[in-house]
Amino acid sequence: MPVALVPGGGHPAASLLPAGYDLWKFVSQYHDELLAGFENTLKISAIAIAGSYAIGIVLGAARAHRIPLVSQLAAVYVELIRNTPILVQIFVLFYGLPQFGILLDQFSVAWLAVMIWGGAFHTENFRAGFGAVSHNHHEAALALGFRPLSAFLNVTLPIGARIALPSSINTAISVVKNTALVYVIGYAELTTTALNISNLTLQTTEALTVLAIVYLTLVWSLSGAIRLLEARLALPRA
Amino acid sequence: MPDWAGPVAHYVLHEGLPNTLRVGAIAIAGSAIVGIVLGTLLTIDFRPSRTVIRLYIEVFRGLPILVTVFLVFFGLPAISHTFEFNALNAASIALVLWGSAQVAEATRGAVQSIPREQHEAAAALGFGWTERHAYVILPQALRRLLPPFVSLLVNIIQNTTLAGVIGGLEILQAGERQSERLTSPPPIGVGHIHAFEIFAGVAALFFVISFPLTRLAAYLERRLV
Numbered sequence: 001m002p003v004a005l006v007p008g009g010g011h012p013a014a015s016l017l018p019a020g021y022d023l024w025k026f027v028s029q030y031h032d033e034l035l036a037g038f039e040n041t042l043k044i045s046a047i048a049i050a051g052s053y054a055i056g057i058v059l060g061a062a063r064a065h066r067i068p069l070v071s072q073l074a075a076v077y078v079e080l081i082r083n084t085p086i087l088v089q090i091f092v093l094f095y096g097l098p099q100f101g102i103l104l105d106q107f108s109v110a111w112l113a114v115m116i117w118g119g120a121f122h123t124e125n126f127r128a129g130f131g132a133v134s135h136n137h138h139e140a141a142l143a144l145g146f147r148p149l150s151a152f153l154n155v156t157l158p159i160g161a162r163i164a165l166p167s168s169i170n171t172a173i174s175v176v177k178n179t180a181l182v183y184v185i186g187y188a189e190l191t192t193t194a195l196n197i198s199n200l201t202l203q204t205t206e207a208l209t210v211l212a213i214v215y216l217t218l219v220w221s222l223s224g225a226i227r228l229l230e231a232r233l234a235l236p237r238a
Numbered sequence: 239m240p241d242w243a244g245p246v247a248h249y250v251l252h253e254g255l256p257n258t259l260r261v262g263a264i265a266i267a268g269s270a271i272v273g274i275v276l277g278t279l280l281t282i283d284f285r286p287s288r289t290v291i292r293l294y295i296e297v298f299r300g301l302p303i304l305v306t307v308f309l310v311f312f313g314l315p316a317i318s319h320t321f322e323f324n325a326l327n328a329a330s331i332a333l334v335l336w337g338s339a340q341v342a343e344a345t346r347g348a349v350q351s352i353p354r355e356q357h358e359a360a361a362a363l364g365f366g367w368t369e370r371h372a373y374v375i376l377p378q379a380l381r382r383l384l385p386p387f388v389s390l391l392v393n394i395i396q397n398t399t400l401a402g403v404i405g406g407l408e409i410l411q412a413g414e415r416q417s418e419r420l421t422s423p424p425p426i427g428v429g430h431i432h433a434f435e436i437f438a439g440v441a442a443l444f445f446v447i448s449f450p451l452t453r454l455a456a457y458l459e460r461r462l463v
Contacts, residue, residue, distance in 0.1 A: 016317055017317070018316045018317065079449065079452075080441075080445070082392075082448075082452060083392070083396075083444065083445045083448035083449045083452060084396070084441040084444045084445050084448070085396035085397065085399040085410070085441075085444055086396075087399040087400070087402070087403070087410060088399060088410055088437055088440050088441045088444060089441070091410070091413075091414070091433075091437045091440075092434065092437045092438060092441065095417065095433035095434075095437060096433045096434030096437050096438065097434070098431070098433075099431055099432075099433060099434045100434070177301075177302040177303075178302070179302075180302035180304045180305060181302070181304055183304060183403070184403055191302070191304065191305065191308075195308070198312075204312045204313065204316055205313060205316045205317075208305070208308055208309055208312060208313045211305050211308070212301060212305060212309065215300065215301055215302055215305055216297065216300045216301060219300040219301075220296070220300055
């Protein structure tokens with residue numbers, strides 16, 4: 001496709017875009033599909049974020065308190081996930097597991113893969129967070145008659161989780177961005193939807209514009225909102 | 239080792255691995271050069287340049303890397319034929335855009351962490367802005383940059399798999415093609431599915447490359463910070 005030189009001059013920026021570029025028409029025509037894709041992105045992001053936080057808090061606590069066996073298994077899990085590409089993990093889940101009779105559909109692999117990935121990073125975040133809680137706090141709680149579990153829930157968790165907050169938020173945002181990767185198994189989230197439309201209609205530039213705008217808006221507003229939350233939840237300076 | 243595994247391993251190691259390493263090397267070198275320059279320029283108190291670099295960083299850190307790969311591979315050729323790249327080069331460029339944004343942000347922090355007196359002492363010795371940064375500030379800042387840079391290395395190596403999504407023949411794509419081939423009846427394949435073994439093998443290959451590097455990053459973090 002040649003560069004679209006607008007006849008009679010026109011806006012200089014217009015010549016950068018391919019002939020017939022019409023973002024507005026693209027969006028209004030495929031509004032429903034794109035919105036459904038965006039909803040699926042939000043859906044798998046939400047499930048994966050919630051699940052990965054749960055994994056991270058439980059395994060992070062096991063790592064920080066060196067609970068035998070669980071701690072070692074968690075370490076293996078973290079290193080395996082952090083040192084292999086998430087795309088390979090998606091492929092193992094989607095194409096590898098059926099060999100053992102475990103058939104997961106695209107939706108399940110989509111949220112599961114991103115959740116497992118996020119869980120490993122959250123385990124590290126919370127291990128560091130819980131590890132940074134002064135040992136005296138924990139001992140004081142035990143001396144007051146708290147059982148180990150309630151000492152963790154009432155003392156270590158509220159303090160450690162807030163220490164881990166900034167790094168865990170970065171992980172959560174990465175989880176959202178990584179949902180785009182389930183494009184490779186064809187789950188109809190935003191990236192897959194936009195690319196499929198562009199494959200049918202050749203409106204590639206419009207589809208990519210939509211992707212860039214939606215993801216940047218999502219990620220930027222998330223990190224903006226979170227910075228506000230962070231200021232409210234931050235530990236008061238002693 | 240079963241009969242089918244030999245050719246698969248050969249294909250992955252001889253066709254896929256060199257391309258993975260090439261994409262990784264270009265991405266790492268490009269990210270380091272572009273990122274350090276942009277990060278250093280970001281410390282200059284000149285609003286227009288700061289705004290432009292800040293926007294570059296926020297855009298390429300905010301986009302999923304896959305979307306950046308699509309922008310380079312599908313988006314740029316739509317603008318002009320001069321920007322047509324093959325899959326491996328497009329992935330390399332996308333990884334440079336993403337990696338340099340990471341490096342730029344880290345460099346800004348590292349340069350600003352060098353005490354003011356170092357700038358003043360260098361200026362007092364008659365160094366101009368360029369020499370001051372080249373001989374005094376950056377050598378100290380780069381030391382602090384080393385641990386995050388090794389972590390970035392791991393990230394970039396793992397993200398070279400994105401080249402496979404657009405058809406570039408790197409490790410994962412090589413494994414994918416072999417896994418598909420094996421499902422055909424002989425003589426092309428073996429008529430069985432070996433997807434798990436192949437992708438687990440690909441994962442193991444990445445693990446062997448990445449694990450020493452993550453250990454190194456953790457070690458440097460303890461040593462240098």
